[in-house]
Amino acid sequence: MQPQHARNDAARLRATNVRTALVLLTIALVFFGGVIAARFMGGWTTGISVVGFAVFVFLAFAIGRNLRSPK
Amino acid sequence: MSSIPHDRAAAGHGTHDDHAHHPTGLMRWVTTTNHKDIGTMYLWFSFTMFMVGGVMALTIRAELFQPGLQVVHPEFFNQMTTLHGLIMVFGAIMPAAVGFANWMIPLLIGAPDMAFARMNNWSFWLLPPAAILLVTSLFVPGGAASAGWTLYPPLTIQQGMGMDLAIFAVHIMGASSIMGSINIITTILNMRAPGMTLMKMPLFCWTWLITAYLLIAVMPVLAGAVTMLLTDRHFGTSFFNAAGGGDPVLFQHIFWFFGHPEVYIIILPAFGIVSQIIPTFARKPLFGYASMVYATAGIAILSFIVWAHHMFTVGMPVAGVLFFMYATMLIAVPTGVKIFNWLATMWRGAMTFEAPMMFAVGFLFLFTMGGFTGLVLAIAPIDMQLHDTYYVVAHFHYVMVAGSLFAFFGGVYYWLPKWTGTMYDERIAQIHFWTSLVFFNVAFFPQHFLGLAGMPRRIPDYAQQFADWNMVSSIGAFGFGLSQLLVLYAVVKCIRGDGAKAPAKPWEGGDTLEWTVPSPAPYHTFETPPVVR
Ligand SMILES: [Cu+2]
Numbered sequence: 147m148q149p150q151h152a153r154n155d156a157a158r159l160r161a162t163n164v165r166t167a168l169v170l171l172t173i174a175l176v177f178f179g180g181v182i183a184a185r186f187m188g189g190w191t192t193g194i195s196v197v198g199f200a201v202f203v204f205l206a207f208a209i210g211r212n213l214r215s216p217k
Numbered sequence: 218m219s220s221i222p223h224d225r226a227a228a229g230h231g232t233h234d235d236h237a238h239h240p241t242g243l244m245r246w247v248t249t250t251n252h253k254d255i256g257t258m259y260l261w262f263s264f265t266m267f268m269v270g271g272v273m274a275l276t277i278r279a280e281l282f283q284p285g286l287q288v289v290h291p292e293f294f295n296q297m298t299t300l301h302g303l304i305m306v307f308g309a310i311m312p313a314a315v316g317f318a319n320w321m322i323p324l325l326i327g328a329p330d331m332a333f334a335r336m337n338n339w340s341f342w343l344l345p346p347a348a349i350l351l352v353t354s355l356f357v358p359g360g361a362a363s364a365g366w367t368l369y370p371p372l373t374i375q376q377g378m379g380m381d382l383a384i385f386a387v388h389i390m391g392a393s394s395i396m397g398s399i400n401i402i403t404t405i406l407n408m409r410a411p412g413m414t415l416m417k418m419p420l421f422c423w424t425w426l427i428t429a430y431l432l433i434a435v436m437p438v439l440a441g442a443v444t445m446l447l448t449d450r451h452f453g454t455s456f457f458n459a460a461g462g463g464d465p466v467l468f469q470h471i472f473w474f475f476g477h478p479e480v481y482i483i484i485l486p487a488f489g490i491v492s493q494i495i496p497t498f499a500r501k502p503l504f505g506y507a508s509m510v511y512a513t514a515g516i517a518i519l520s521f522i523v524w525a526h527h528m529f530t531v532g533m534p535v536a537g538v539l540f541f542m543y544a545t546m547l548i549a550v551p552t553g554v555k556i557f558n559w560l561a562t563m564w565r566g567a568m569t570f571e572a573p574m575m576f577a578v579g580f581l582f583l584f585t586m587g588g589f590t591g592l593v594l595a596i597a598p599i600d601m602q603l604h605d606t607y608y609v610v611a612h613f614h615y616v617m618v619a620g621s622l623f624a625f626f627g628g629v630y631y632w633l634p635k636w637t638g639t640m641y642d643e644r645i646a647q648i649h650f651w652t653s654l655v656f657f658n659v660a661f662f663p664q665h666f667l668g669l670a671g672m673p674r675r676i677p678d679y680a681q682q683f684a685d686w687n688m689v690s691s692i693g694a695f696g697f698g699l700s701q702l703l704v705l706y707a708v709v710k711c712i713r714g715d716g717a718k719a720p721a722k723p724w725e726g727g728d729t730l731e732w733t734v735p736s737p738a739p740y741h742t743f744e745t746p747p748v749v750r
Contacts (some may be wrong), residue, residue, distance in 0.1 A: 159407060163332040166403045170433055174395050180438035181471060182445060185456050 259316030302366025327410025424489030437605025577629030587615025608668025638737030659693025
């Protein structure tokens with residue numbers, strides 16, 4: 147058997163990895179959706195808005211998380 | 218390995234019993250989640266695609282051996298140029314880089330495996346179906362896609378179902394690359410051994426980290442572009458269809474927003490490999506490590522603001538032309554920093570010239586040439602003359618073949634002892650290097666002359682005046698193609714154990730973590746993380 151702390155470490159690493167992956171996946175999806183949306187609704191302003199909005203939401207999430215659980 | 222403590226090895230045994238009896242034979246490869254197995258599969262897949270794309274290149278060169286039409290129909294010739302480009306970029310070079318990443322990144326940062334081992338398996342196994350789609354598209358009615366690898370509309374909106382298969386293949390390969398990139402970034406950010414700070418990482422990890430970010434930013438853009446092509450073709454939209462009010466030029470903007478960073482996606486991992494090889498064989502630490510990291514990041518950032526240098530002849534405002542011209546020239550600065558650092562690493566080093574070093578030095582010469590012709594092409598008024606000529610073909614083959622491919626060959630010889638436990642045959646490797654170097658230049662150097670004289674690319678026939686250099690180029694191409702059987706022979710020889718047994722550290726100057734584990738690298742490494750001081 148693995149000692150408890152090792153299992154906790156593994157679980158924490160797993161959670162960190164999943165979090166990193168989700169952030170990266172979001173970036174990819176925003177670029178994919180953004181380029182199509184920009185063209186579909188016309189104009190580069192839409193594209194910039196999509197990316198800007200995504201950055202804003204991302205920042206809000208990142209800051210919000212830290213507000214809830216201060217280290 | 219003896220320096221690495223094993224105090225947790227016994228404790229870890231109970232959870233790893235699934236590793237002890239993994240399947241054998243074919244099922245081992247289908248189900249494997251081991252980064253070394255997956256790296257091996259990527260590299261073999263890449264080599265197979267290199268052969269397939271190579272046969273297509275030789276078909277092109279056979280047709281161009283003489284003026285007039287001899288070997289293939291013009292339609293088929295266009296399918297060959299298109300598929301050769303798609304297969305070499307997405308099937309050969311990119312998977313080779315991912316193969317190196319899979320094998321080496323965990324070993325270089327002291328991690329037991331990639332962060333997402335099962336996703337890793339999936340990202341590999343997406344590739345063979347995509348390759349099958351591309352190759353079998355040759356046999357559907359109307360043949361394969363034939364509008365060039367850049368897939369410009371309106372041609373791509375008009376072609377037959379071969380184009381749909383190509384679009385689908387690009388989607389699948391894009392998904393595979395994005396998953397691979399997520400895996401690589403997560404591994405590098407979260408799984409480094411204690412003490413392995415980012416600024417202590419071997420440079421190969423740095424170049425791949427930055428490459429992976431580039432991939433995540435631009436592969437979705439390409440996927441979006443080809444998705445819009447697909448809906449234009451089948452679902453009545455008019456994104457790029459001028460007849461319905463769409464804008465075909467916009468596709469070019471989107472494509473090259475992907476396409477230019479793609480060039481760096483292809484070359485940065487090669488930079489990383491060269492940055493591992495040169496210090497080892499110069500027996501000196503890499504000169505200017507931090508500046509190498511910043512130069513790599515600088516190249517990546519600049520790569521996003523230069524795309525329209527591919528479109529000078531399309532027409533754009535003078536301010537746009539000037540911006541893209543100067544931005545492109547600016548890339549020579551961080552690239553120059555790298556070249557300088559490699560030279561400075563070799564300066565007064567105790568150098569030896571085994572095959573990996575030969576390929577690295579060959580890379581330095583030839584990649585720099587490709588870089589210089591890139592600078593020439595960046596000058597807008599010159600580009601107006603040279604656009605769509607063989608000068609461009611010569612330029613990017615110096616970057617892709619003598620750049621990336623040579624670095625990858627260097628990497629293969631450098632790490633073969635670690636992968637197989639057997640030293641490669643130095644004589645064969647040296648012959649492989651010299652024949653590759655000579656035939657590469659015989660094939661591609663004359664294409665500069667042809668381009669300057671005005672020979673257009675992607676055309677199966679040409680004027681009499683181009684005949685001599687085309688003949689020379691074709692001879693070089695066939696020589697280059699045949700030379701590649703040597704690397705296959707050298708690798709197979711190693712795998713069969715035919716050669717000297719490789720010690721854990723076959724290269725005197727190697728000081729990265731992979732040389733601390735035995736050769737061949739055991740199936741599982743660094744389950745107890747090494748401590749980096
Ligand atoms: Cu470019």
